[in-house]
Amino acid sequence: MRCGILLPSFDPLRTGEPLPVLAAARLADELGFDAGWVGDHLACPAPGLDAPTCLAAAAAVTQRIGLGFSVMLLGLRQPAWTAKQLTSIDILSGGRLRLGVGVGGEFPEEFAAAGVPLKQRGARLDDALTVIGDLMCGRAVQYRGATGTLNVPALAPALAAPPPIYVGGRGEPALARAARFGDVWLPMWLTPERLAERSSRLAELAAEHDRRPPATALLVGVRIEDDRERARREAEAHMRGQYRMGLDAVERWTLLGGIEAVVERLESYRAAGVQEVLFMPLGSEPLVQYEHLAEVRSRLNAAPEPRIATGEAAR
Numbered sequence: 001m002r003c004g005i006l007l008p009s010f011d012p013l014r015t016g017e018p019l020p021v022l023a024a025a026r027l028a029d030e031l032g033f034d035a036g037w038v039g040d041h042l043a044c045p046a047p048g049l050d051a052p053t054c055l056a057a058a059a060a061v062t063q064r065i066g067l068g069f070s071v072m073l074l075g076l077r078q079p080a081w082t083a084k085q086l087t088s089i090d091i092l093s094g095g096r097l098r099l100g101v102g103v104g105g106e107f108p109e110e111f112a113a114a115g116v117p118l119k120q121r122g123a124r125l126d127d128a129l130t131v132i133g134d135l136m137c138g139r140a141v142q143y144r145g146a147t148g149t150l151n152v153p154a155l156a157p158a159l160a161a162p163p164p165i166y167v168g169g170r171g172e173p174a175l176a177r178a179a180r181f182g183d184v185w186l187p188m189w190l191t192p193e194r195l196a197e198r199s200s201r202l203a204e205l206a207a208e209h210d211r212r213p214p215a216t217a218l219l220v221g222v223r224i225e226d227d228r229e230r231a232r233r234e235a236e237a238h239m240r241g242q243y244r245m246g247l248d249a250v251e252r253w254t255l256l257g258g259i260e261a262v263v264e265r266l267e268s269y270r271a272a273g274v275q276e277v278l279f280m281p282l283g284s285e286p287l288v289q290y291e292h293l294a295e296v297r298s299r300l301n302a303a304p305e306p307r308i309a310t311g312e313a314a315r
Contacts, residue, residue, distance in 0.1 A: 068098030234283025
């Protein structure tokens with residue numbers, strides 16, 4: 001099972017201290033994680049850094065790990081400028097970009113701030129996904145979509161093939177989007193049983209587009225603590241600071257406890273078809289959690305697995 005980890009680009013506990021994004025990226029590289037990921041918000045309850053900037057900086061201080069958005073709110077952005085940013089990150093990192101996308105909407109204020117109608121978020125994402133690969137690969141685009149038109153000349157430099165696209169979400173629209181555009185489906189907050197059911201539905205939808213079913217990844221909140229009550233307190237503070245909700249709303253899907261308990265839970269997700277997990281460390285001292293989660297990764301994986309590829313051969 002491939003294991004990635006979110007870089008600490010937000011401050012949900014409002015410590016006011018500098019966010020250790022670069023130290024975390026270096027450590028993730030050294031510890032053997034497959035990728036470092038960043039969340040993406042213009043305005044949310046937790047103070048946070050700009051996601052593309054974080055990945056560009058992480059590219060400069062790492063050698064091996066993939067660098068991904070978990071997930072980019074692509075519908076909030078102008079597609080041509082975004083394609084230029086994404087292409088730049090991929091080139092600067094030597095082909096390590098992973099493009100996770102999602103509709104967002106849990107924080108309407110950031111859509112208002114960007115001047116984007118909240119009700120158009122799904123249609124805008126679909127329009128952007130229709131053209132983003134062509135834009136990154138240096139093909140001119142003339143496109144009239146549901147939410148606007150584009151007339152973009154061939155952008156240079158260009159990629160030989162687009163990066164892998166991870167489509168976030170767990171509802172029917174997200175599955176339809178993953179079936180149409182995705183290399184990987186990236187849900188959050190699902191039990192293994194429900195995830196297996198949704199994966200079967202995804203395979204049906206992909207077949208309607210004459211595409212292979214996307215691989216399945218999972219974004220999961222986790223706190224490694226032998227003292228479960230302390231784990232709960234740390235996770236509770238994080239969830240309230242990041243999402244304005246209590247842990248009780250998502251505890252059934254959150255991994256809390258010692259290393260053995262977390263590995264056991266992840267094995268049940270592996271059995272349900274999850275091929276990649278993205279750890280979102282919860283609470284304080286995220287770099288200490290990195291060390292614990294590296295041990296989780298080690299126990300899950302006796303041998304490396306092949307990376308996901310798209311376009312040409314493996315990137």
